[in-house]
Amino acid sequence: MRITCPHCGERDRREFYYRGAAVDLDRPAPDAGEKAWDSFVYLHDNPAGETRDLWYHEGGCGAWLVVTRNTVTHAVLKTELASQARS
Amino acid sequence: MRFSGLRVLKEGLTGNKGWTPHWRDPEPKAEYDILIIGGGGHGLSTAYYLASEHGLTNIAVLEKGYIGGGNVGRNTTIVRANYFLPGNSEFYSHSLKLWEGLEEDLNYNVMHSQRGVINLFHSDGQRDEAARRGNMMISQGDDAILLGRDDLRNMLPYLNYDSARFPIYGGLYHPRGGTARHDAVAWGYARGADQRGVDLIQNCEVTGIDIANGAVTGVQTTRGPIRAKKVAMVAAGRSGQVAAMAGMRLPIESHVLQAFVTEGLKPCIDHVVTFGMGHFYISQSDKGGLVFGGDLDFYASYAARGNLPTVEHVMEAGVTLMPMIGKAKVLRSWGGIMDMSPDGSPIIDRTDTQGLYLNCGWNYGGFKAVPGSGNVFAHLIATGNYHENATGFRLDRFRTGRGIIDEEGKGSQHNLH
Ligand SMILES: Cc1cc2nc3c(=O)[nH]c(=O)nc-3n(C[C@H](O)[C@H](O)[C@H](O)COP(=O)(O)OP(=O)(O)OC[C@H]3O[C@@H](n4cnc5c(N)ncnc54)[C@H](O)[C@@H]3O)c2cc1C
Numbered sequence: 001m002r003i004t005c006p007h008c009g010e011r012d013r014r015e016f017y018y019r020g021a022a023v024d025l026d027r028p029a030p031d032a033g034e035k036a037w038d039s040f041v042y043l044h045d046n047p048a049g050e051t052r053d054l055w056y057h058e059g060g061c062g063a064w065l066v067v068t069r070n071t072v073t074h075a076v077l078k079t080e081l082a083s084q085a086r087s
Numbered sequence: 088m089r090f091s092g093l094r095v096l097k098e099g100l101t102g103n104k105g106w107t108p109h110w111r112d113p114e115p116k117a118e119y120d121i122l123i124i125g126g127g128g129h130g131l132s133t134a135y136y137l138a139s140e141h142g143l144t145n146i147a148v149l150e151k152g153y154i155g156g157g158n159v160g161r162n163t164t165i166v167r168a169n170y171f172l173p174g175n176s177e178f179y180s181h182s183l184k185l186w187e188g189l190e191e192d193l194n195y196n197v198m199h200s201q202r203g204v205i206n207l208f209h210s211d212g213q214r215d216e217a218a219r220r221g222n223m224m225i226s227q228g229d230d231a232i233l234l235g236r237d238d239l240r241n242m243l244p245y246l247n248y249d250s251a252r253f254p255i256y257g258g259l260y261h262p263r264g265g266t267a268r269h270d271a272v273a274w275g276y277a278r279g280a281d282q283r284g285v286d287l288i289q290n291c292e293v294t295g296i297d298i299a300n301g302a303v304t305g306v307q308t309t310r311g312p313i314r315a316k317k318v319a320m321v322a323a324g325r326s327g328q329v330a331a332m333a334g335m336r337l338p339i340e341s342h343v344l345q346a347f348v349t350e351g352l353k354p355c356i357d358h359v360v361t362f363g364m365g366h367f368y369i370s371q372s373d374k375g376g377l378v379f380g381g382d383l384d385f386y387a388s389y390a391a392r393g394n395l396p397t398v399e400h401v402m403e404a405g406v407t408l409m410p411m412i413g414k415a416k417v418l419r420s421w422g423g424i425m426d427m428s429p430d431g432s433p434i435i436d437r438t439d440t441q442g443l444y445l446n447c448g449w450n451y452g453g454f455k456a457v458p459g460s461g462n463v464f465a466h467l468i469a470t471g472n473y474h475e476n477a478t479g480f481r482l483d484r485f486r487t488g489r490g491i492i493d494e495e496g497k498g499s500q501h502n503l504h
């Protein structure tokens with residue numbers, strides 16, 4: 001599996017740390033309540049197919065990336081900077 | 088048909104013509120009392136214990152592929168009860184006791200081999216941790232022996248004791264741990280359930296779960312709709328998709344774990360040896376192949392195959408620990424879809440939907456749990472009460488934060504286990 005970092009180009013998967021589903025970009029407000037926080041921290045769509053997750057380019061530029069990937073084929077479809085995906 | 092030594096002899100002398108299929112291949116009926124979604128180890132053992140311990144037999148197990156095609160036939164077969172935390176330790180202890188009577192109970196040779204599991208340690212701090220874990224195992228009623236370097240060297244002369252990074256200080260030895268033949272476990276439970284009247288329906292994918300007025304009424308499948316009063320979801324790595332059919336989102340992320348086997352060699356590794364610091368563990372199958380694995384690939388995946396970095400890592404760790412295996416040729420490698428829970432412990436519970444039950448979150452350790460999980464889950468489904476050895480596996484522990492069972496002390500968060 002190779003991931004294309006917008007800064008560094010196509011790199012070996014080993015340079016990246018995997019964080020998990022990109023839901024982390026939609027953090028609820030501190031007082032959003034137990035249900036919202038349970039959903040955010042624990043409950044996952046866990047899709048078989050296309051998914052968006054967060055990877056950190058630890059062995060490279062240090063950017064957080066949103067990677068669109070297929071969990072069934074391992075194809076990497078798209079990568080963007082988390083800072084841009086968020087705004 | 089019952090298996091016995093006499094029978095094997097007779098069949099051997101008469102051309103093996105008297106063996107019959109181990110289970111029927113029935114058409115699904117329109118309605119059952121209980122439906123079990125998933126014909127893996129846990130689904131099959133649940134059906135078996137519902138029939139054998141609770142006398143419930145109007146049951147079907149619905150399997151989208153074939154019996155034994157999931158993780159139950161993909162794991163590295165380690166069976167042990169060396170857990171530390173309350174919640175886990177009494178459960179795995181219960182499961183190991185069931186393993187010890189399993190072959191007679193099922194009248195089936197699952198090749199359960201209590202060859203001993205040894206967890207290596209590499210520092211004074213780790214020795215203290217191993218001693219503490221060993222004491223917990225003993226106080227649970229199981230067995231543990233703390234081995235120093237010299238004792239261990241007598242047992243396992245082939246390890247590299249003086250690696251600069253992880254010199255071996257000793258090992259925690261769990262003599263009752265060992266291995267079993269994974270397919271035989273699936274087949275034995277399948278046969279036992281079938282003999283007691285359970286219908287095993289293969290090539291039958293569940294595509295929908297029917298709910299009316301807050302209660303489950305049946306399922307939709309690729310072989311037509313089937314009604315039922317109770318439905319149990321036991322789909323391991325596919326739990327997320329199955330639960331979604333009931334409108335649920337689960338605290339589960341599916342990851343890939345790989346395993347490897349070499350060509351058959353003469354007996355050389357007599358135990359299960361785990362090298363936690365290197366992410367490597369190994370045993371030798373009865374056919375002679377070295378069966379080994381390491382850690383997850385560490386990204387969500389349903390591919391049932393992994394990537395090369397993990398392959399390389401596992402091989403490096405293996406050769407560092409046991410230089411002698413360097414020349415063995417790897418024959419095969421594969422992956423399985425693991426249902427990872429946030430705290431690394433399973434979920435065996437009812438759901439908010441009346442009659443709908445959930446069993447998942449087995450991570451990379453659900454093979455040893457096959458007897459125990461089916462046994463306590465059957466108890467829950469049949470009686471409505473949690474089994475005394477499985478009171479901790481609640482689904483709501485993540486939401487409430489009460490009763491988290493974080494065996495490794497890593498934190499209750501996906502991607503840490
Ligand atoms: C490489 C590897 C090594 C492992 N090593 C060990 C080990 O050494 N010791 C240990 O204790 N554990 C180990 N495990 C973990 C263990 O194998 C699993 O935790 C356990 O097998 C999961 O439970 P199961 O047997 O019921 O799963 P499975 O056999 O995967 O059963 C689930 C079944 O559900 C079916 N299903 C899914 N969706 C549907 C649907 N919609 N309709 C109908 N059926 C459906 C699937 O086809 C599958 O057959 C390992 C796993 C892997 C992959």
Ligand SMILES: [Zn+2]
Binds near residue numbers: 005006007009061063
């Ligand atoms: Zn980069």
